[in-house]
Amino acid sequence: xxxxxxxxxxxxxxxxSSVLAQPHISERSKxxxxxxxxxxxxxxxxxxxxxxxxxxxxxxxxxLLPNDSDGQAMWTKISGSIPTNIQPKGQPDDSTAxxxxxxxxxPDCWWTxxxxxxxxxxxxPLDVASIPEPRSMGxxxxxxxxxxxxxxxxxxxSQNQKATMYFIGSNVLNWPREAQRALAxxxxxxVHTWSHHYMTAFQSRDAFAELWYSLQAVKAVVGVTPTCxxxxxxxVDDRIRAIANALGLRTIMWKYDSxxxxxxxxxxxxxxxxxxxxxxxxxxxxxGAIMLTHELNNFTMQEAMKWYPQLKSAFxxxxxxxxxxxxxxxxxxxxxxxxxxxxxxSGQTTVG
Numbered sequence: 001x002x003x004x005x006x007x008x009x010x011x012x013x014x015x016x017s018s019v020l021a022q023p024h025i026s027e028r029s030k031x032x033x034x035x036x037x038x039x040x041x042x043x044x045x046x047x048x049x050x051x052x053x054x055x056x057x058x059x060x061x062x063x064l065l066p067n068d069s070d071g072q073a074m075w076t077k078i079s080g081s082i083p084t085n086i087q088p089k090g091q092p093d094d095s096t097a098x099x100x101x102x103x104x105x106x107p108d109c110w111w112t113x114x115x116x117x118x119x120x121x122x123x124x125p126l127d128v129a130s131i132p133e134p135r136s137m138g139x140x141x142x143x144x145x146x147x148x149x150x151x152x153x154x155x156x157x158s159q160n161q162k163a164t165m166y167f168i169g170s171n172v173l174n175w176p177r178e179a180q181r182a183l184a185x186x187x188x189x190x191v192h193t194w195s196h197h198y199m200t201a202f203q204s205r206d207a208f209a210e211l212w213y214s215l216q217a218v219k220a221v222v223g224v225t226p227t228c229x230x231x232x233x234x235x236v237d238d239r240i241r242a243i244a245n246a247l248g249l250r251t252i253m254w255k256y257d258s259x260x261x262x263x264x265x266x267x268x269x270x271x272x273x274x275x276x277x278x279x280x281x282x283x284x285x286x287x288g289a290i291m292l293t294h295e296l297n298n299f300t301m302q303e304a305m306k307w308y309p310q311l312k313s314a315f316x317x318x319x320x321x322x323x324x325x326x327x328x329x330x331x332x333x334x335x336x337x338x339x340x341x342x343x344x345x346s347g348q349t350t351v352g
Contacts, residue, residue, distance in 0.1 A: 040147040045176045051220045055213055058170040061092050061202070062194040062209035071212050075205060078246035082204050083121060086239035095198030095235050108237040110200065117253055121238035124245055129253040129290060131324035133341055135279070135316040136288035138324050140164030140252070141304070142192055142230060143261075144295035145171055145178035152301035153185055159308065162349050164252070164320045165295065166192040166230040169214035176221040183222050186350040188320040188330050188338060190228035190252060191215055198235040208243050215247065224331035228252050228322065234292075248332065252321055256291040260300040272307045279314040288315075288324060317345050 056062045064071050086108050090099045101113055109116040117127035131138040144165050156163060165182045167189055172179045182189055191214040193199065199207055211229065219225045229249040231240065241251055256275050260268045275291055278284065294300040311318060322330045323344045328351075330338050337352040338344075 039150055042174075043177075047220075048173070048176070052173070054220070055169075055173060055217065056194065056209070058173055059195055061197055061206065062169075062213050063206055064209045064212070071209070071216075074212065074247075075208055078208070078243070079204070081246055082242050083239050084204075086237060088203055089200040089237070090198065092197035092201040095201045095233070108239065109241075110237040111231075111253065112198075112200065112233065112235045115234075119238050119241055121242060124238060124241050125250060127236075127241075127251045127253045128321060128325065129255050131288035131290060131319075131321065133288045133317065133319075133324050134286050135284055136324060137279075137284075137311060137315045137318045138164070138288060138290040138321040139318045140166060140188075140190075140230075140290070140321055141293050141295040141300075142166045142232075143168060143171070143196070145175045145182060146295045146297065146301070147175050147178060148298055149178060149295055149301060150181075152295070152305060153181060155305050155308075156187075157185055159312075160349055161308070161318065162186050162188065162320050162323070162344075164188040164190055164228075164322060166190045166252075167214070167218060168192045168196050169194040169217035170196075172214075172217040172221050179218065179221050183224065183336065188228075188322045189218060189222065189224065190226050190230060190321075191218060191249070192230050193232055196232045198233055199231050199240045200235050200237050204239060204243060207240055208247075211244060211247055211249065215249075224333055224336055227327075227330060227332060252290075254290040254292040256289055258291055258293045258303070260303050261294050261296055263297075263299045265299075265303075268303055269307075272303070272310070276307070276310045276314040284315070288317075290321065317341075319344050 056065060064075060089095055090097050096112055101110065103113045106114045106116055109120045117129045140163050144167050165187050167179060193210040194213040199210065202210065215225055227248050227250060229244055230252045234253060236251060244251055258268055258271050293304055322338050323341055326340050328338050328340060339348050339351045343351065
């Protein structure tokens with residue numbers, strides 16, 4: 001069997017060996033390479049040697065490793081609270097294929113079929129699909145960290161704009177310094193699973209592994225443990241919500257989609273324009289909005305920068321989702337804080 005972990009470590013060793021490990025807070029300056037080709041050249045990150053063996057093969061569907069005593073113990077602790085009457089749906093690479101599901105009754109609150117965000121399983125919190133603050137936007141980007149994101153992050157910094165970044169665990173291990181820049185720049189970090197597959201298709205133990213290892217990757221590389229997540233493709237039901245909730249993760253969704261990942265400029269611009277128009281005509285005067293956008297590649301990030309001035313004009317406030325929820329402690333460790341909504345909108349975009 002091909003060893004993806006060995007390949008990942010080998011690739012990092014090919015990079016500039018002159019790059020030395022520094023404390024997390026200095027990574028912002030070390031990641032500031034302006035040439036896109038240079039940015040995306042793999043590099044040697046010494047701490048990788050210490051933790052690479054603790055993770056599944058990157059970009060492969062996760063399974064709980066037998067030598068992961070902490071993961072095994074956590075699964076044992078929470079597995080009894082995970083519903084067994086909700087079965088996996090489809091395949092991890094195409095969750096909607098050949099699935100016979102009663103969408104009218106929607107017993108599992110399966111977003112993929114019904115866009116349900118109000119769990120039917122008792123004890124689960126509502127998904128966050130909009131934000132409570134009127135005329136405001138919950139700003140965030142999926143699929144990072146991207147190796148060529150420096151121009152985008154520089155732009156956000158120039159605007160004193162923070163966002164919620166939904167990081168894929170495999171990307172975090174591939175691009176550790178880029179992940180660290182997000183924290184250094186004051187963005188909120190959530191997780192976006194280990195390998196970006198359809199979550200409802202996994203057996204419960206493997207769905208747990210997808211979330212567990214994405215959390216562990218951020219913890220190992222960045223030094224914090226997020227308390228929020230977003231399901232790839234929005235694919236979530238009450239079984240997956242129960243696993244996430246048991247890990248202390250709030251499910252963040254959306255109601256508006258830029259479709260930027262399709263890289264069809266006319267379509268993406270039309271969707272951005274429609275979103276802006278909805279705000280200018282008062283659609284969000286009572287409850288704010290979340291739009292799905294991505295840190296996926298240069299196109300999606302260029303679109304974000306192109307449309308940011310229009311968004312800023314159309315919305316009274318643009319804030320990270322955690323700020324909109326007044327969630328001042330976004331990580332389990334409590335050593336990095338978010339401002340309250342009032343603080344942020346008064347100009348205090350970082351507090352610690």
